[in-house]
Amino acid sequence: MENKVEVKTAKLTAKDFASDQEVRWCPGCGDYSILAQVQRTFPEIIEVPKEDVVWISGIGCSSRFPYYMDTYGFHGIHGRAPILATGVKLANPKLSVWVATGDGDLLSIGGNHFIHACRKNIDIKILLFNNRIYGLTKGQYSPTSEKGKVTKTSPYGSVDYPFNPTMLATGSEATFVARSIDRHTKHLQEMIKRVGKHKGTAFLEIYQNCNIFNDGAFSILTDKDTKDDNVLVLEQGKPMIFGKNGEKGIKLDGFTPRVVDLSDGKYSADDLWIHDEFEESPVRSAILSTFTETPGMPTPVGVFRQVLKPTYDQGLVEQIEFVKKKKGVGELEKVLFGGNTWEVN
Amino acid sequence: MENKVEVKTAKLTAKDFASDQEVRWCPGCGDYSILAQVQRTFPEIIEVPKEDVVWISGIGCSSRFPYYMDTYGFHGIHGRAPILATGVKLANPKLSVWVATGDGDLLSIGGNHFIHACRKNIDIKILLFNNRIYGLTKGQYSPTSEKGKVTKTSPYGSVDYPFNPTMLATGSEATFVARSIDRHTKHLQEMIKRVGKHKGTAFLEIYQNCNIFNDGAFSILTDKDTKDDNVLVLEQGKPMIFGKNGEKGIKLDGFTPRVVDLSDGKYSADDLWIHDEFEESPVRSAILSTFTETPGMPTPVGVFRQVLKPTYDQGLVEQIEFVKKKKGVGELEKVLFGGNTWEVN
């Protein structure tokens, strides 16, 4: 088996994962990059036969994703991708089940299914295409849009505070929480691989540019001259350092993170917060999540948190095996004729 | 106005808030205590005329609550209490809107409305009657039931991990997060008062005993001989001390809380974690939430977190006022005859 799989996947290339459908996103849409990185990384990370891969989505521009992957795919209804994926995974736990979803799809109408999937630790991989806007419906603010955003449905600015997706995932106790950016292709590939390797609900927030309705939402994180000062790349076991020449670092006062200057010799790497993505406690992930809400803090990308605990699907299968052992494989005859019966002759 | 209100409420007593409906919970149900504490505290905390108070609920034993309060009340449909309350509050922001809900109602079917209410900081007060079971449907496990719980729908033990309600509220950035216990009547009254005073989404988790389907779920927190060693009462500005004779304390290593012994002189109150419910960062609330998942830690009750930021309803009203000032109060004639028109004679 193992071998067969090896052999089978070894031969695959990015092309093998490209379907015959022409891609219909707007020219310049960040979704193209995400699709490309997924197709590039899949030959490496998919340890099951290709036919065991399933892509599930809801509704939105991002949710068109499954059509472009030459795997089994299900373009569901709005907001239901995580629970549709749950059904697929529970019915056949050997499948590798991936969800492509948008900030409206996952966090607005789909919020409940999302937090319950995280809570139950269903072994599905969720890629959130976060463009902070409703794309397919042509530009209304979303639950991740910044407060005060002027859109078609908020001509005077929205009065909503946005969700902090990694914070919400942390609050739902997701076992894998990470972030990347469409234009950071290498990093994105890295994160997709990590997601692929995780067992349990894996949540990857991907900042994605909607160049039609929310262009430049993440430009300071992607423009050559601003990104180094605004993006903090998290690396396991390493102190948190960023800036063009790595001249800035993150220091923790209590649990309040602060940016410190490493150039004037006042602080050194030893003073900095060392990243440990495998920490049991969700607190680190919570702190990292607050960065984007704190003026002056860089935006962390990378794995915020990865912990391992038995998945729901695993638990379900084990319980079935357990009961089969304990009671013996079920026999219909026994059930029907069980209980209080009597004869009529 | 202020005065009139004063006068009006001054006269009220607990009885004024008791409706003519006979209370129909099972004898011994923890809901009785919650009802009693609410009726006792309301004369004090309700700063609006009685007719401006509205109780909203979903479906469940706990959701029968509004029938027993002699205020305006709406017994909604399952899971929708927070959004029903939102509609009431937005339509008339001067109303004091309260939600009575259960762990299934709020966290299972109602999860999405709950996290969105928290995110938007709608000025509604949510009392969660958490009995860790579906009561009204006669005893199935709920999203707060412990993993492995044997119930009618989990004869071999549930494989679900439970939600951590205060953690989820924190992840949704609720501006007020607190916990109390049905049998701790004084403390519960204290918390209800705090909820009443908060502006914004106030979330109070109340451990409630369902003596029919989940009896004793919280007995170690309520039994005379065990509660002191297992309940940590949070007090603003005070070190975290608990135990029969206050011989135990909470010390923070990094952000990992530990129980330390104060009796052997090794540690003193000065070494302990001082509680500050007004801390801006949600991290403290997150750490406090982990206690119940950490063996050996006491269960914190009290206010985990209270921060103030403009509420959604306030924002909406202000925007309306702003636009009225800016554009003048709307005139239908102008709208209809606005835009590109032409005359036919």
Place this chain on the structure above:
Amino acid sequence: MAKEKEMQQLSEVTVRFAGDSGDGMQLTGSQFSETTAFVGNDINTLPDYPAEIRAPAGTIYGVSGFQLHFSSEGIHTPGDQPDVLVAMNPAALKKNLTEIKKNGIIIVNTDAFDAKNLKLAHYDSNPLEDGTLEGYIVFGVPISKLTENALEGTSLSMKEIARTKNFFALGLMYWLYNRPIQNTIDWIQEKFKKNPEFIEANTKALNAGFNYGEMTEAFTTRYDVVPAKLPKGTYRNISGNEATAYGFLAASVQSGLPLYLGSYPITPATDILQYLSNFKNFGVKTFQAEDEIAGVVSAIGAAFAGSLALTTTSGPGLALKTEAIGLAVMTELPLVIVNVQRGGPSTGLPTKTEQADLLQAIYGRNGEAPVAVLAAKTPRDCFYMAIEASRIALKYMTPVILLTDGYIANGTEPWRIPSVDSLPKIDVKFRTEKEGFYPYLRDEFLARPWAVPGTPDLEHRIGGLEKANIYGSVNYDPDNHNKMIHLRAEKIKNIENDIPELEVDGDQQGELLVLGWGGTYGAIKEAVIKSRAMGMKVSQAHFQYLNPFPKNTGEVLKRFKKVLIPEINLGQLAKLIKSEYLIDVVQFNVIRGLPFRVSDIIEKIKETLGGKNGK
């Protein structure tokens, strides 16, 4: 020494046990049922408990009741008016008295008729003394006292002793209706094997009740109902919900597909989820979802992945599932949705029965979204309709809605257990050949191929957008849409060629056909039989298939001058019949959260036949 009591033969009896939610009336009723079934009577039961879980003792709304109807003939309903009421307290008497037959027997626990309880029952004076019960045969029995005496010297607390008094009442009823007590004794021993003192106490109470009947002067007569002539075989009592669960378990076994149930608890459907969660050793996967939408959507995912996919709910839950059912229609996946109907609209009357979800089941989706709709007619019929719903879903690759209702879901009747090999085989072929595979290329039944993830080389994508005929890719072409809309409708319509014709019970043509559907079968049948016995020319036909209707329906209807349609709704089947066959019908709609009274239907039949009732 008590003198010999006379034994009177009866052909049928209706008994109602009533008391506090805490008095164990459901248990007493079901024990009496088991024993009565065991001695060979035909029997039909109707539990009736309050919406409150444990309403305060003594209150009227807290009264819990259990009615059962047994006979030496075949019967089909729990009976209209009880011949006997066992009332454990004043509230139970107050709530039920009006429904008891004139001259009926009333057995009351006199000990419970104290001032407090009388007040709680809103009695100004004691009904046992103020003539309220005139015209009834009343037996006042100090049940509490007698039970206490019987349990003299046990280690039990007074509270525990009080809890055994229902066994005293049960024993007395066993004596009165000449039934053996052994069954219940066996049950007690099994049930309380962990605490012997309960075994002893309950058994004592049971015997005391039985002996009391024998000893006391008060009871001069006993009654007996001889066994009914039922077809030979092995029998068990079964409720509709239990039968439904077994039916899907059987469908799973017969199709060789693992059963997946995605469900969210809701009265009165929760039992099905509870029963099926026990069958893990059949590989049954039960998923208690976060809400109804999650229940059905996860089931759709499971169907995509190759399971026999099921979701169970009641009215409000079905309302929530409608958008997702539309997705299953568009993706043409096999899915069974069970809706145990309850009183509506909205939360309505959660613990009561109704038939008002028929039109929701057929039309309650956006767009033209046809699904097959079936309905079970009795508790045991739920078993067979569950298998049938699964068969149709799998053969036609379509969602199927199976309607039951609170009455047949909770009511019980004896079931002659079928042998497993007498059950229909359901053969399912997953698509595996790559050659000529197109996701929407239909077979002779217009079903599309089922190619499940994990099948090499058949990778394909489906979804909720309109599909290209044959190829299944997204397609916006106007003519393709028109074509697909018609194909989906035709597929469902064609099922009419694959289901039994509508049968007429009684004269095959004539004056009046009483036409029903679902859970009203028993009441209508009994009414029609009795009407015929009274000389009226009336026949019965009953639908288990609502969409599509059996092929011969129009032809059957034409054979009768009048068609009477009794429904526990405002005339939903009547609407369908009228628009489909353009014939006028007489409606009979009583929506009280309860099954029809046989007598009411008979009255309506009389009225409808007018002067010429055939004679």
Place this chain on the structure above:
Amino acid sequence: MAKEKEMQQLSEVTVRFAGDSGDGMQLTGSQFSETTAFVGNDINTLPDYPAEIRAPAGTIYGVSGFQLHFSSEGIHTPGDQPDVLVAMNPAALKKNLTEIKKNGIIIVNTDAFDAKNLKLAHYDSNPLEDGTLEGYIVFGVPISKLTENALEGTSLSMKEIARTKNFFALGLMYWLYNRPIQNTIDWIQEKFKKNPEFIEANTKALNAGFNYGEMTEAFTTRYDVVPAKLPKGTYRNISGNEATAYGFLAASVQSGLPLYLGSYPITPATDILQYLSNFKNFGVKTFQAEDEIAGVVSAIGAAFAGSLALTTTSGPGLALKTEAIGLAVMTELPLVIVNVQRGGPSTGLPTKTEQADLLQAIYGRNGEAPVAVLAAKTPRDCFYMAIEASRIALKYMTPVILLTDGYIANGTEPWRIPSVDSLPKIDVKFRTEKEGFYPYLRDEFLARPWAVPGTPDLEHRIGGLEKANIYGSVNYDPDNHNKMIHLRAEKIKNIENDIPELEVDGDQQGELLVLGWGGTYGAIKEAVIKSRAMGMKVSQAHFQYLNPFPKNTGEVLKRFKKVLIPEINLGQLAKLIKSEYLIDVVQFNVIRGLPFRVSDIIEKIKETLGGKNGK
């Protein structure tokens, strides 16, 4: 020097602009519409854009179209087959050619017919050269080049210059159909007031197009369509969604109640939310909810609190709202639900029109949950039906579902703007007196009192459980339930006494009545008028009220030998008519995601009348 061109008079013309999503065809079309309306023609438009936001340039599925039909007579549809097609690239030609009238005019941008674009449009050879266009009057115009020349020496980038070419095309069309360019110039100046160079560029392009027509030899004829005789007044062009938004704004003003809209974006209903979000200065509260359920439930809360409560959606969203609508039925609160119908089932064809949610609107809820159902028949009618829906909801304390559809929602027509004081007043009385207040004590219309939170001494509780008649407390009594079910139904039925009767257009009785509902009004009307002109005996009646039907409906239907019901569904109105009035009908169902073709209806009328078409 070009010679004088002849000017030919036409009574009506249908034009279609087609090009890339990026070519600005929607803008071009609406500018031509505005100007055409301005010069006094009657006009009707139909935008048709792809589901994709910005499909890649040159692709067929990326083609965006805008059709408009203008005339010197009154017209009611965007026209069947265009007389003129303006195709900005090969894909636009490919996609639209088949629909253009034989001998119609085709204006193409020859510059766009390069190898790349031809390939993208799946043309193997150039249709301009290979005879594909035989039988059409083709004008090949190098629009891109000519635009570039015209803009010689501007500061604009080539990309920006290219984006002005739609103004060249517009100018040419203005010349060809003899319309003034001033309107558009004014519009350009307003629109681009922030960047003068765009004003200059677009204006130049516009003029260049106009002059090109004048100069080039190619065009020998111009066409003119004289103004229609429209009733005097002030007019504007309006789409159904805009009219709907204004209607509710008006209802708010006329009732003195603040408007609350709880909604979740969904095509094609989103515009209504977008329009209303601009009216904050009317105190309008628009709440973009987390989902459809939240939208409607928050609106129910707002209704409880005393607002004019509204929720807007499309099919899949209505499916999600059904459970909550049942709550509004049980609590008897005023609530308007707007459903802009789109292609289904499931996600279906989101940007296309359909009429398949009628039965969902009437029956799609658990239990007997009657609501009033209305439908608007034209874009401007949406304004009046929005007010009417509000009036009924408030007067009868009931949910009202207002159905529109993608076609009338996005289509436009000229609207004679009513004066505000010509609008109906809606008077609403909140209950304030304590004396004799019972939450479910009904008035003469069976409406219960509306006592809103904040009213002293009227504290009361409502909810989804069955209510006691008059008192409104929770009540499980069987007879009360039966009573309430009938009361709720009767309340809705009674609305028939409060709505206009069904009017017949044409002979009041005779051979054939064409019966429709909602957005098909225009197509049916035009078909009936033309059929009559051809000598056929045919009349029209059209429903704006679907539940209840107008009182005189049965009587009207009896007056005609045949009834033809054209619907963009499988016959949903037909079902209702048949079951309600037991008459047979002729159905005509074409479900292509598009409005009916007038010619198709005329054909069907002919066929239905058979030999005797009245002559």
